[in-house]
Amino acid sequence: MTRLSNATLDQLPASVTRPGYDRASVKAGVVHFGPGAFHRAHQAAAFDTLLASDPRWGITGVSLNSTSVAEALNPQDGLYTLALLEAETEFRVIGSIQRVLTGGEREAILAALAAPATRIVSTTVTEKGYCLGADGALDLAHPAIVADLDMPQTPKSVIGWLALGLAERRRQGLPGVTILSCDNLTDNGRKLGAAVRAFAQATDPDTAKWIEQEVRFPNAMVDSITPATDDALRARVAAATGLEDAWPIQRERFTQWVIEDDFAGERPELERAGVTFTRDVHGFEAAKLRLLNGPHSTLAYVGLGLGHASVAQAMADSRLAGFVERLMREDIAPSVAAPAGFDLGGYVGDILARFANPAIEHKLAQIAWDGSQKLPYRILDTTRDALAAGRPLDRLAVPVAAWLRFIERAAASGSPITDPLAGRLLAAGGAWCAVLSMREIFGELSEDERFTGAVARAHDALADPAGYELQPA
Secondary structure (H helix, E strand, O other), X not given: OOEOXXXXXXXXXXXXXXXXXXXXXXXXXXXXXXXXXXXXXXXXXXXXXXXXXXXXXXXXXXXXXXXXXXXXXXXXXXXXXXXXXXXXXXXXXXXXXXXXXXXXXXXXXXXXXXXOOOOEEEEOOXXXXXXXXXXXXXXXXXHHHHHHHHOOOOOOOHHHHHHHHHHHHHXXXXXXXXXXXXXXXXXXXXXXXXXXXXXXXXXXXXXHHHHHHHOEOOOEEEEOOOOOOOHHHHHHHHHHHOOEOOOOEEEEOOOEEEEEOOOOOOOOOHHHHOOEEEOXXXXXXXHHHHHHHHHHHHHHHHHHHOOOOXXXXXXXXXXXXXXXXXXXXXXXXXXXXXXXXXXXXXXXXXXXXXXXXOOOOOEHHHHOOOHHHHHHHHHHHHHHXXXXXXXXXXXXXXXXXXXXXXXXXXXXXXXXXXOOOHHXXXXXXXXXXXXXXXXXXXXXXXXXXXXXXXXXXXXXXXXXXOOOOOOOO
C-alpha cells in the first residue's frame, strides 16, 4: 500500500479531511517537546485548523527519549491521520507538524529553539518530565538534572533544553518566547517557569534574570480522551484513506484547551480552533484534574482489579459506574472552585457520558501508568481539601487503595509497571504500608491517621474486588 505523504495527499478520498492550506508556505513558529499521541491528537490539530488562515504556526517536534515518532512521521512529511471517535468516525489528515527531531540532533534542536520565527515552545512530557520534587519545585538531586547541571551544553532533560535554548536566544539578542505547558499538572506554567529559572540560576544567573523579564509561562489546561494507537486503528485508517499511515492517532470528538492570556509577544488566534483564553485557568484546571482525571485513575485501578480492560467496559459495570458517579458528585465536586457560570453538575454528566462512549477503546492499563506522579494531583489534593473541611474520606481512599493493590499484583506476578518509582514500588512488594509512607508521593498524608486509616479499610475491602460493594458510606 502507498504511504501517506505530501506526494500522495491527492489520493485521499473526499470523505477524508485534508490540510486546507499549502503546506509549502507554512513556517515553523512552534517548537514542541513530546510529540506523542496526546499532542498530535490535540494541540497539533488545533494549529492545523489555524494554519488555514495563518501559515506562521507550523510545528517542529522534539522527541528527546525516543526515535519512534520521528521514524514514523518524517518519511510521511510529518503527516498523520486523526480519527475522531463517535457514533460515526471522522478521519482527518493533520499537516501542522513539519518535522520531528530526536534527542541526538543537538544542533538542530538548538537552532529551532533560537530561530527568530519561533514564538512558542510547548511541552507534553507528562508530570515526570518536569523533574519536580514533592514540594513542586525543581528537584536538583534528580539524576537527569544532576547530569544536565554537570554538562549544561548537552542537556537530556526538557528543563535543561529550555534553559539552553533561552540562553541562546539571549546570546543572539532575540526576544523572549512563550513556554506553554500542556501537561496535566496543577499550575503547570508556574511550576515549569520556576523550574527553568532555578536551573538557569544554577548555571547562568544572567540568563535567569533575562528569563524572568522576557519569557512568559502561562498556565494551561487540556482535555480530550486519547486512546493508544493499535493495529485495529491502523487497519481502519488504511481502509478509510487507502494509504498506509505508520502512526495514526485517535481521540474522542470532545476537546478543550484553556490558556492563560499571558504571552511574551504575539499569540496565535487559536480561538479559531475553539481554544479559550482567560486570565485565570485555575478553575478550569481544577475541574478537569479532579473531576475527570481523578475518576479516570479510579476506573483504571479499581477496574483492572475487577478484570476490566477499557474505560467503556468499566463504565458498563453498574456497580463501578455508580461508585464513580457518587465519588464525583459527593466527594470531588465540593472541592472544586468552578469558574463563574460553570455548570459543575452538567460537567460531571458530560464526563460520565464521555467515559461510557463505546467508540472509545481507552485501555485502563494505559491510564494506570505513572500512578506515583498522577495520584498527588488527581486524588490527594482533593483528599487534603476534604480533610480540612471535615468531609469523609472513605470513597476518596478507594482509588489509592486500588493503586496499592495494583502494585501488589504486579510485584507478586513479577510484572513490570510504568512508573518513575517502579523499582522502589515493586521492591516494597506486598508491604503496602511501606508505599503509603513514601513522602515524595503522599507528603504529610502518610502520617495522618485519618487518611491512612481510610486507605487501610479500603485496602482490606478490595481484597476481593468482585465482592466489594463499592458503596462505602
